[in-house]
Amino acid sequence: MKVSIAKTSGFCMGVRRAVDMVLDASNRYTEPIYTFGPLIHNPQVLRLLAEKKISVMETIPEQGNGIVLIRAHGVPPRTREKLEAAGFTVIDATCPRVVKVQTIISRNAAEGCAVIIIGDKDHPEVVGLLGYAGDRGVVADSLEALKALPAFEKAIIVAQTTQSTRLFDEVGAWAAAHHPHYQVFNTICPSTKNRQAETEALARQTDAMVVVGGYNSGNTQRLAQVSKKSGHPVFHVETSEELDTNALAKSDHIGITAGASTPNWIIKKIYRELEAARFRSKGPLARTLFSAQRLLLLTNIYLAIGAGLLCYSASLLRQGEHFAPHILIAMLYIFSMHTLNRLTGIAEDHYNDPYRAAFYDKNMTVLALLAVGAGGLGLAVAFSLGVFPFLMLLVMSGLGLSYNLYLVPKGVTAIPFRRIKDIPGSKTLLISAAWGVAVCAFPAAATDSLNFSSMFTALWLAGIVFVRSAFFDLIDMQGDRIAGKETLPVLMGADRALRFLKQMLAGLFLFLLAATLLGVVSSLGYLLLVLPVTGYMLLALYQRDTLQSGLVLEFLVESQFVLAGLLALTWTMMTAL
Structure with missing residues (x-):
């Protein structure tokens, strides 16, 4: 079973702009916030706005106060005049x-x-x-x-x-x-034309179509009508719970399209449900491999394995010694910090990755115990190496745990951010810095080999991790905005962030090439040039919609670190000959 998503799916420019504006208003103003009429024709988004205390105003009172957002559909001029006369501050989110x-x-x-x-x-x-x-x-x-x-x-x-x-x-x-x-x-709207044209073309190429969006959304209903002209089965659903996977399992190629008011996280959940159904239909071995792959990703075990292999390759790149305890510490630290931060940041995962959120909700106690246990075991291993490695890892762990903690008292207004998490763009920078220290700087400092080569290696690897983290932030932009997280892509915008990441990978390629030619790092650098190249290819494939946001894409991105370890092992065998 092949699953394809129409390129023009989900929020159109006008709806995205209106949603962004109302979310920005909810983070900026303390006054009551209203939308004049339902913001968009999607019940899930409307429930979300209600949870954020954003109310729907159906009629204009004689007197009132607060912020009223005019939705993307626009209103008659007289309506805006009446809102302002009643005492409301009007934010006009009418689509251009x-x-x-x-x-x-x-x-x-x-x-x-x-x-x-x-x-x-x-x-x-x-x-x-x-x-x-x-x-x-x-x-x-x-x-x-x-x-x-x-x-x-x-x-x-x-x-x-x-x-x-x-x-x-x-x-x-x-x-x-x-x-x-x-x-x-x-x-x-050109978006409407493109959406209908792409849906019509996709419906002809597929055996069945899934149209995602509100049942009362006019543009979604039209997509369903366009799809039915192909003569193939069409399933109009609002959520993944309504999918008839048994009926869809009979299809070799399924197309997904979505209305202009359908949020990305619903489309993503539909795609992941069909992705899982595709593997379930292939037989016991495929089902087992799929379940194992998903479990490794959900539990961060695969990420921890990648951290260990990255630590091994870093020691060879900086021409230093590698010890099993350092590799084990890197694995335990990364597993512990990522799992604990997932547990404390589960709000945005409900939109970015509903499957992960459900997994963490269900297994919260076990995962918390595993994370704390891994952190404690890492400290014990570090203590066996000496007091300095123990203290260094203890400080690193404290900094990692402080990310989600309120460090500034509520009454202190001179400091605008109460948590490190609240600082715009801090997430990606701190994750990449933590990885650079854990997989390279910590082992180098623990063995008294902290030199220019090790510092360059730590910074270069932190750059690779930065691109990885920012790429996931790019995929998760919509959920992060809803949760009020100002990640790098949210601050820069999707297109600029994607260009920046591509430029950064090109820079990382050139810097490593120069460092290897100059002898700053070992000749392993020539092999590790593969990492920025494959990273660039993944970004390009995602940009062209060849790779969809799902298990396969996540596995390929996380496999970059495993690839680094395999390249290091290959280099070790080559140099031993």
Whole structure:
């Protein structure tokens, strides 16, 4: 079974902008926050906003206070005036594409033109557009309704931005044939056009389609209609719990598309459910391998193995000695810190990785005991090496644990951040620094071999880990924003962050090449040049949607560290000949 996701799936630009604006407002203001009408047509997102104390305002009171966000659909001009007159601070999150239609309508209505809107008369966007047309606006939801309208001396035709492209093509052809003096403005959003075109193409290539989105979402309903034209089975679902995996298991190729108001974490959960179903359908061996692979990733055991192998390769790269206790300490430290921070940061995982969140919720006590036990065992091993290694690891562990702790009392307002976690962009920097110390600087310091070579190696490996962590942050942007985490991609934006990571990998390649040529590090550096190359390839494949956010992608990214160890073993055997 192959699973493909349409490139234009999930939040469109206007919805993403509106959601970002309301989340930013909830983090910035202490006043009550409202959206005028439901922000988007997705019940899961609306429940999420309700949990964050963001209320829905349906009618405007005579007096009020707080922040009111105008959703992406827009509102009639009179509505905004009434909100401001009632005493509310208005934040306008109207989609720029909708603003463009409002401007066209306002200008032409002022010149005496009738305004024909092709759309659903009860849709909030159409209600808002009618407000800009005044008494000159009419709505037609079909070609038949358009034909039934009286002929106008002067008229324009515009479309609801999420309207069917096929319907509007028919409207344009009819107007050209019967009322050539009508001005036709194709105001369907490019995202809507692309989404429908991609869905139609994907539906033809697949055996079944899964359409994800709210049942009352007009653009999602249209995606389901477009998909059904292929003649293949179509399953419209809001959540993964509604998937009929038994029926879908009969398909060799399944396509996934999603409405403009569907959040990424729901699409991701659908994909992961189908990914699991694909392996379950392959037989006992495939099911066992899949379950083992997922368990290794969920428990951070695979990550700990990668840390140990990275520690081994670091010792060879910096031309130092390697000891089994140092490798064991690196594995135990990374396992302990990552597991404990997952346990304390489970809120964002409910959106970024629902399977991981469910796993941690179910096994919280066992995982906490394992993490604490691993940390304690690491300290015991360090103590067996001497007081200095023990104290150094104790400080490292304390710093790792302090990430989620409130270090500044609640009453102290002079310091804006109460936790290290609250500092924008701190997560990726601190994770990469911790790895650089654990896999390289700590072993070097414990053996009195902390020199320029070891410092370069620690910084270079920290750079590789930085890209890995920032890449996962990039995938998890939407959930991090919802949870109020300002990671690097959230601060920079997805496109800029992706370019930055590619540039960083290119820099890491050149720095290691130069250091190896100059003899700063061992000739293992030539083999380790593979890491930035494969990292760049993974970023490129993800950017082109060849690799989807799922178990396979996560396993490939984490395998970078295992690859480093395998390259080090290969180099050891080559140099021994």
